[in-house]
Each structure stands twice: as C-alpha cells, then as structure tokens.
Amino acid sequence: RLTTLSLAARMRTAHLHRHAAALFAKAHAEAKESESTEDISSEDEEEEETSASLPPLCVSPQEQHTHKEDKTQEEQEEKSKSKKRASVLLLYTGGTIGMRKDPKTGAYFPDSEYLAERLGQGLLPRDAAMPDLSYSAYTPPLDSSDMNSAHWSAIAKAVGEEYDEYDGFVVITGTDTMAYTASALSFALENLGKPVVVTGSQIPISVVRSDGVANLVDSCLVAAHGRAAELAECVVVFDGHVLRANRTTKLKAWGISAFKSFSYPPLGEGGVRFVTFPDRTRRPAAAPFRCRPHFSPDVALFSMYPGAERFAPAALAALLAQRVRGIVLEAFGTGNAPTEKALMATLASLCHEHGVVVCVVSRCPHGAVSLGSYSGGYCLAQAGCTSCHDMTVEAAFTKLSWLLGDPALPVARVRELMEQDLRGEVTQGLFLHPNRSLRVLV
Ligand code: ASP
Numbered sequence: 498r499l500t501t502l503s504l505a506a507r508m509r510t511a512h513l514h515r516h517a518a519a520l521f522a523k524a525h526a527e528a529k530e531s532e533s534t535e536d537i538s539s540e541d542e543e544e545e546e547t548s549a550s551l552p553p554l555c556v557s558p559q560e561q562h563t564h565k566e567d568k569t570q571e572e573q574e575e576k577s578k579s580k581k582r583a584s585v586l587l588l589y590t591g592g593t594i595g596m597r598k599d600p601k602t603g604a605y606f607p608d609s610e611y612l613a614e615r616l617g618q619g620l621l622p623r624d625a626a627m628p629d630l631s632y633s634a635y636t637p638p639l640d641s642s643d644m645n646s647a648h649w650s651a652i653a654k655a656v657g658e659e660y661d662e663y664d665g666f667v668v669i670t671g672t673d674t675m676a677y678t679a680s681a682l683s684f685a686l687e688n689l690g691k692p693v694v695v696t697g698s699q700i701p702i703s704v705v706r707s708d709g710v711a712n713l714v715d716s717c718l719v720a721a722h723g724r725a726a727e728l729a730e731c732v733v734v735f736d737g738h739v740l741r742a743n744r745t746t747k748l749k750a751w752g753i754s755a756f757k758s759f760s761y762p763p764l765g766e767g768g769v770r771f772v773t774f775p776d777r778t779r780r781p782a783a784a785p786f787r788c789r790p791h792f793s794p795d796v797a798l799f800s801m802y803p804g805a806e807r808f809a810p811a812a813l814a815a816l817l818a819q820r821v822r823g824i825v826l827e828a829f830g831t832g833n834a835p836t837e838k839a840l841m842a843t844l845a846s847l848c849h850e851h852g853v854v855v856c857v858v859s860r861c862p863h864g865a866v867s868l869g870s871y872s873g874g875y876c877l878a879q880a881g882c883t884s885c886h887d888m889t890v891e892a893a894f895t896k897l898s899w900l901l902g903d904p905a906l907p908v909a910r911v912r913e914l915m916e917q918d919l920r921g922e923v924t925q926g927l928f929l930h931p932n933r934s935l936r937v938l939v
Contacts, residue, residue: 583628583664583721587616587713588655590648590678591638592671594698594709605701609634612669615702621714628664628721641671641678641697646792646898649681656686656693657788665692665720667713672697672747672755675733679742681895683731683920685790688782692723693731695742699753708736708753715767726773729781730921732764739765739773743892743922746862759862760887760924779921791902796823798894801860806837813843823854823897823911826882827890832857832866833873841876848881852908854901855882856915858893865924883912885923892922 589595595612596605613632621627633655639648656666670678679695686693696716698709716734723729731742736754744758765773797816799809816824824847828834847853857877859866865887868878878884885893896919900911918925 582625584662585628585630585665585667585717585720586656586659586663587630587632587667587669587717588652589613589632589634589638590641590644590652590668590670591635592641592669592673592675592697593701594669594696594707594712595638596701597703607638607640607671609636609638612702620702620710621717626718626722627714628717630717631663639671641674644671644674644678646681646794646895646902649678649685649895650790650792652678653682653685653788653790656682657790660691660786660788663691665694665723667716667720668693668695669713669716670695670697672699672735676742676745676747676756676889676891677895679731679733679745680889680892680922681792681899683741683743683892683922684896684899685788685792686731687787687789688784689729689731690724690781690786692720692728693742694720694723694734695731696734699749699751699755712736715771718771719765719773723773724781726778727775727781728764728773728778730764730779737767738763741921743895743920744889746889746891748862757862760865760889761921789899789903791904792895792898793822793901794898795821796825796894796898796901797821798825798827798890800827801829801834804835806835806840809835810839810843813847817847817851817853821853823856823901825885825890825893825897826855826857826877827860828857828866828877829860829873831864831870831874832859832868832877832884833871834877836873836876841880844877844880844882854897854908854911854915855880856885856893856897857882858885858888858890862889883915885915888923896922 589609589612591607591609593605595609596607597611598605613634616630616632621630635651652668656668659666668678668682675695675697682693682695694716696712698707698712700707700709702709712735715737719728719732719734719739728739733740733742733745733756735756738754738756740756740758740763741761744761745756746759747755748757749755762774762777764778765771799813799816813824826834834840844855848855857866857868857874866874866884868874868882868884888896893915897911897915900906900914906914917923
C-alpha cells in the first residue's frame with residue numbers, strides 16, 4: 498500500500514521529493530561537469546524547493562488521490578488500520594528495476610514515474626506484514642554506472658533528513674554499482690538504529706519474469722521489521738538473501754542471484770519463513786545516529802596484472818598529476834604485485850612523499866590480504882601501502898573515499914582507520930571470524 502500518510506507527513510514527503518531530486522540533480526550535474534547547471538548548494542535549498550524550475554514531483558496516483566480533503570469512510574478506516582503498520586520510505590535512484598522500453602528505440606531507460614505509477618496501482622501485495630510506504634524518486638533516475646560519490650552523498654543526506662520519520666528505508670538502485678552505493682551508505686550513516694536496505698532487480702518490473710517485485714517485498718519486510726529483530730545496519734536484500742552492505746559484491750551479470758558476500762555469511766534468508774541470524778548482525782548502536790555524507794572524489798582503483806610493471810609507474814604518476822589522494826590497489830592473491838624496482842619506487846614516492854593512501858585489496862573474492870606472506874606483498878608494505886585484509890574492493894574504495902572526505906582526519910589516521918573495523922566491513926584478526934566459530938588450528 499503506497500502512502501496513507503497524514504497531510505503533514507505527505508507534505509514532508511513531497512518536500513523530500515523535491516529536496517532529494519534537487520540533491521540528485523546537483524550530483525548528476527556535477528558529475529557531468531555541466532556549466533549550465535543552476536547553483537543548488539545546500540544554503541540555497543530552501544529557496545530551490547519553492548522554485549518552479551525544480552524537477553517535477555513523482556507522486557503516485559494514490560498519493561494524489563489522498564490529497565483530497567474529503568476522504569471516504571473506507572479511506573478513514575484504512576488510515577486507522579495503517580497506524581499499526583511500520584512505515585518505510587522508498588528512494589528510487591534509477592536502475593533496471595524501474596526501467597521500461599522506449600517504443601521508438603527498443604532500449605530500456607529508467608523512469609521514476611513508471612515505478613511510482615506501478616506502486617500506486619498495487620504492484621506490491623496488500624498484507625498485514627507490509628509497511629505503509631512513501632516513495633521518493635531522484636531526478637534524473639540513473640543507470641547506476643553513472644553514479645559516483647556525489648550521488649552516494651545525496652542518498653545519505655536524504656536518509657539522514659528523514660531518519661526519525663520512518664521505521665526503515667529502502668534505497669532502490671541499479672545493480673551494477675549497488676555494492677558501492679550500499680557500502681558507501683554503511684559508512685556515511687553512523688550508529689544506525691534501524692535498517693537501511695538497498696535493492697534493485699536484474700529484470701525490470703515491466704517484464705514478465707521480473708525479480709523486482711520479490712526483491713521489493715523482501716526489502717520492505719526487512720526495512721519494516723528489521724529493528725524488532727535487532728537488524729539495524731545497511732544491508733543488500735536480493736533474491737531472498739540479506740547481506741551486509743559492505744561485504745557485498747555483484748557476482749552475476751545475468752543470473753538472478755546476482756550478489757554474494759564472500760567473507761561474511763548472510764544476515765538473513767527468505768525460505769518458507771523469512772529469518773535473520775542475530776549472532777551475525779551488528780547490535781543497534783547505543784550512540785545517537787548521525788549522518789556524515791562526505792566523500793572525497795579523489796580516489797582511484799588500480800589493478801595489478803602480469804606485466805603491470807610496464808605501464809604502472811607512468812599511470813600512477815599520471816594519477817598523481819590529477820591530485821589523487823587515495824588508491825585502492827587490486828593485487829594478486831594475499832596482496833602481491835610485481836617486485837620490479839621502478840614500480841615499487843613509484844609506490845613508495847606516492848605513499849611517503851606525497852601522502853597518498855594506497856590500500857591493498859585482493860583480486861580473489863575469498864581470503865584476505867597478508868602483506869608479509871610473499872616478497873611481492875612485503876615490498877608493498879615497505880613502500881608504505883596499507884592492507885585492507887578481507888575487505889571487498891567496493892568496501893575499501895568507499896571507505897577510503899569516506900575517510901578522505903573528512904577534512905579533520907590526517908593521512909596517518911586514515912591509514913590506521915582503513916585497517917580497523919568501522920561497520921563490520923573487515924574481519925579483525927586474520928582468519929578469525931567471531932561470528933562463524935572459525936579458529937586457526939595450525
Ligand atoms: N545497468 C543497470 C544499472 O546498474 C543494471 C541493473 O540495474 O540491473 O543501473
């Protein structure tokens with residue numbers, strides 16, 4: 498059931514529509530470095546929200562209907578019943594789930610109004626377990642490959658601003674960079690006391706075999722009832738799995754079970770009953786929630802491959818010329834790279850002379866970086882690189898962007914924090930998984 502809110506709440510939601518739309522439009526415009534973009538900096542947001550030049554609101558037909566003052570008795574009854582329900586805010590950023598086919602070109606494109614319309618027409622089942630839903634869409638809705646740290650920041654801000662008003666949040670986004678967005682949110686949203694779910698689908702809801710409805714239903718249920726089950730963190734809900742956001746990786750381009758968490762077990766699973774595993778989840782935070790949506794865009798991802806020493810020194814120097822501040826280095830196995838002198842000298846100069854934070858992740862999805870195990874890793878450590886242990890590339894990249902986005906943190910502290918567990922993204926102690934009763938015997 499979509500939006501059976503009081504007038505005040507509806508107005509707030511409309512406000513969010515505009516606010517979120519403005520933030521997203523700004524992020525997108527920045528990403529495209531458009532000269533013609535209007536200035537919608539945070540100081541000007543109040544003014545922007547009343548401006549006629551804002552992107553149009555995406556209000557579902559049902560939401561429009563409930564704007565009428567003269568409610569029928571049935572609506573009044575619905576409203577009083579709905580008071581017992583949890584409330585969840587859906588934030589659509591784009592992605593396959595809400596795409597429909599352009600009849601002219603035959604290509605799929607994200608359409609925020611289409612998803613709103615379908616939700617308003619009863620796309621999701623009316624069931625006592627389902628929450629009351631409010632919907633907000635970003636303008637323009639994007640293919641997630643067009644998203645970057647400015648968009649993560651806009652989403653985090655929207656959740657932060659609405660945090661007290663809902664029992665949970667569902668961020669609906671494209672699958673291609675969903676693991677990045679989900680990881681980024683896990684860092685920006687501190688001390689969560691309720692679930693923030695990230696989901697999407699492999700097949701649009703406009704197509705007969707879509708996985709979108711099941712993913713949306715599961716996500717709404719997790720967002721609505723997660724807090725009661727002490728699930729109060731950022732998660733990805735996809736194909737019946739609840740995965741820790743910052744442990745998640747997109748594994749399949751075609752398969753419906755597209756996401757996997759290699760180094761941490763699922764937090765929940767939808768079988769005949771939908772269950773969560775409380776010994777794996779993070780306890781709801783005692784400290785007050787805060788939103789710190791700052792991300793540095795000056796972070797790059799750099800991959801090792803056999804023969805990388807041929808181009809790597811020049812490529813790394815080129816990154817430095819572009820004022821890179823952080824590099825996630827995807828290395829072999831337990832964190833190895835070619836030991837060739839010029840490459841190591843370049844890395845040492847980046848780390849020691851230029852204060853670039855170079856963080857090593859493994860190209861293997863299973864296992865962890867251990868920089869002392871082989872001479873390749875030892876050389877990286879000597880050059881000043883930092884180990885990301887068993888962090889995913891997505892977690893390492895977004896964590897580094899987030900830490901470097903905090904102007905108060907000196908480089909040495911950023912390096913320290915990269916090695917520490919902030920949101921359950923890294924296993925402390927090699928091969929020791931406290932939630933899996935796993936111990937090294939020999
Ligand atoms: N290219 C799409 C996106 O990431 C794929 C999807 O949503 O599944 O936005």
